[in-house]
Amino acid sequence: MPQLNPEFFISQLFWLTIFFTFLLVFLWKVSLPRIATVIEKRQNKIDENLSSAKELQEEAHEIEKRINDRLNVAKEETNVKIKNTMSFLQEDASSQLNLLDKELEKKISTSEKQILINRDNQMEKINEEIVKITKITVSKLTDINLSDSDIEKEINSRKEALN
Amino acid sequence: MAAKDSPLKQFEISTISNIEVAGYNLSFTNSSFAMLITVLIITLFLTLTVNTRSIIPSRMQLISELMYNFIAQLLSDTVGDNGKKYFPFVFSLFMFVLIGNMIGMIPYQFTFTSHIIVTFGLAAVVFIGVTILGFLNHGIKFFSFFVIPGVPFYMHPLLIPIEVISYLSRPISLSVRLFANMLAGHTLLKVFAGFVVTMPFFTGAFPLAFIVALTGLEILIAFLQAYVFAILTCLYINDAYHLH
Numbered sequence: 001m002p003q004l005n006p007e008f009f010i011s012q013l014f015w016l017t018i019f020f021t022f023l024l025v026f027l028w029k030v031s032l033p034r035i036a037t038v039i040e041k042r043q044n045k046i047d048e049n050l051s052s053a054k055e056l057q058e059e060a061h062e063i064e065k066r067i068n069d070r071l072n073v074a075k076e077e078t079n080v081k082i083k084n085t086m087s088f089l090q091e092d093a094s095s096q097l098n099l100l101d102k103e104l105e106k107k108i109s110t111s112e113k114q115i116l117i118n119r120d121n122q123m124e125k126i127n128e129e130i131v132k133i134t135k136i137t138v139s140k141l142t143d144i145n146l147s148d149s150d151i152e153k154e155i156n157s158r159k160e161a162l163n
Numbered sequence: 164m165a166a167k168d169s170p171l172k173q174f175e176i177s178t179i180s181n182i183e184v185a186g187y188n189l190s191f192t193n194s195s196f197a198m199l200i201t202v203l204i205i206t207l208f209l210t211l212t213v214n215t216r217s218i219i220p221s222r223m224q225l226i227s228e229l230m231y232n233f234i235a236q237l238l239s240d241t242v243g244d245n246g247k248k249y250f251p252f253v254f255s256l257f258m259f260v261l262i263g264n265m266i267g268m269i270p271y272q273f274t275f276t277s278h279i280i281v282t283f284g285l286a287a288v289v290f291i292g293v294t295i296l297g298f299l300n301h302g303i304k305f306f307s308f309f310v311i312p313g314v315p316f317y318m319h320p321l322l323i324p325i326e327v328i329s330y331l332s333r334p335i336s337l338s339v340r341l342f343a344n345m346l347a348g349h350t351l352l353k354v355f356a357g358f359v360v361t362m363p364f365f366t367g368a369f370p371l372a373f374i375v376a377l378t379g380l381e382i383l384i385a386f387l388q389a390y391v392f393a394i395l396t397c398l399y400i401n402d403a404y405h406l407h
Contacts, residue, residue: 002175003346008194009280010187012176015195016275016284023202023259028251031209035231038216038224045218 130155170353174277174346194281197273201262209258230258234393241397245404252292253400256285257393260341264385267345268378276388277345282338289396290334297403308406337395344388348381 131151138146180191212223220228234254238246246253260276267274275281297305309326310319355377358370 001171003277003279003342005176007188008176008190008192011182011190011192012194012275012278012280013284014187014189015191015198016281019195019198019202020255020259020285020288023205024251024255026202026206027209027255027258031206031213031227032231032251032254034213034216035209035227038213038218038220039228039231041216042218 127152127155170350170357173349173353174274176278193273194275194278197263197266197275201259201266201275204262204266205258230254237394238397241394242401242404246397246400249400253393253396256289256396257389260285260392261386261389264345264389265382267349268382268385274345274349276341277349279338279342282342283334285392286334286338289337289399293396293399293403296400297406300404301406305406308402312407333399337392341388341392344384348377348384352377352381 131148134151134155135146135148138144176192176194178190178192179196182189182191208223209227212221212227215221215224217224231254234257235250238250238253242249263276264274266272267277297308301307309323309330311322311326314322352374355370355374359367359374361367362370
């Protein structure tokens with residue numbers, strides 16, 4: 001078995017020491033720091049991007065919040081304005097209705113008064129006509145000339161009897 | 164079977180350049196050459212692929228980063244924050260064993276991890292390093308590592324020697340595991356390769372198909388053994404920090 005032949009043991013150990021030491025020192029001082037730098041650089045870049053993305057997200061949230069706040073304020077303002085306008089319009093409408101009611105009442109009362117006056121006048125005229133007609137009719141039928149006052153008395157007594 | 168056809172012939176070391184210093188044979192051999200190729204592949208790959216240092220990595224750069232993260236994760240999982248200091252060592256160890264094993268999967272290439280002296284050398288570095296680390300961290304208290312807490316005192320004379328032996332056999336188990344896996348895999352491949360040639364007519368296709376499947380398995384084992392070597396190193400480092 002060539003492995004157990006001690007002829008080359010020293011030589012193998014010697015070259016192993018040289019090559020392995022060289023490899024260890026080279027990797028330690030040159031290769032590994034390079035790889036470590038690259039990995040660190042990438043990690044930093046990723047962290048940087050992540051943090052900036054986070055900041056942007058926060059900013060976006062802030063803006064969204066501000067927009068919502070403004071929207072809410074605007075909504076409230078609009079609601080208040082709508083309420084004010086509605087109450088103003090209602091008050092205006094009711095006051096105008098009141099005015100119109102009053103005017104209408106006035107007109108109704110004046111009209112009623114006028115109607116009463118007209119009726120009385122008409123009743124008087126009717127009475128006069130009745131007296132005239134009665135006078136003419138009685139004089140034509142009986143040749144008796146009744147005085148106006150008698151006729152009126154008679155009519156009034158009949159009216160009262162009717163009432 | 165003739166010696167030149169032996170399945171163990173692939174593990175023979177041949178001298179490329181004869182060097183002798185103070186009576187010691189320090190020849191540059193095919194094993195040394197495989198180590199040189201391994202170190203060159205690792206250093207060139209890890210340096211050139213990360214040369215651009217781009218934030219969005221190329222495929223090759225991604226492979227380097229994946230390996231880096233793989234070992235970094237392994238260390239932080241087993242040792243925790245203390246492990247960061249030993250990252251270059253564990254990473255070098257993992258890459259050295261992994262690429263050494265992988266180079267061995269190329270036909271006619273030498274597998275230096277199939278030599279017990281190489282794997283033992285690596286395991287000894289781990290063992291000595293971890294033991295020194297244990298003494299540096301805990302001083303004389305490090306010996307309490309061999310005393311299992313919660314065990315009746317009369318069991319200690321039995322258990323302490325067992326613990327000491329199991330601790331001392333760590334470099335042996337670590338090195339023999341890697342060496343034996345590589346040796347067995349390559350020997351098996353060679354044996355079946357011999358069948359391909361010696362079997363009559365087209366029946367040689369069956370061992371050939373088996374070799375193809377076995378090669379896939381061997382590549383998996385090549386990775387797995389490197390991983391096991393690295394993870395055991397991590398566990399030993401962890402033991403040096405947390406005795407029990």
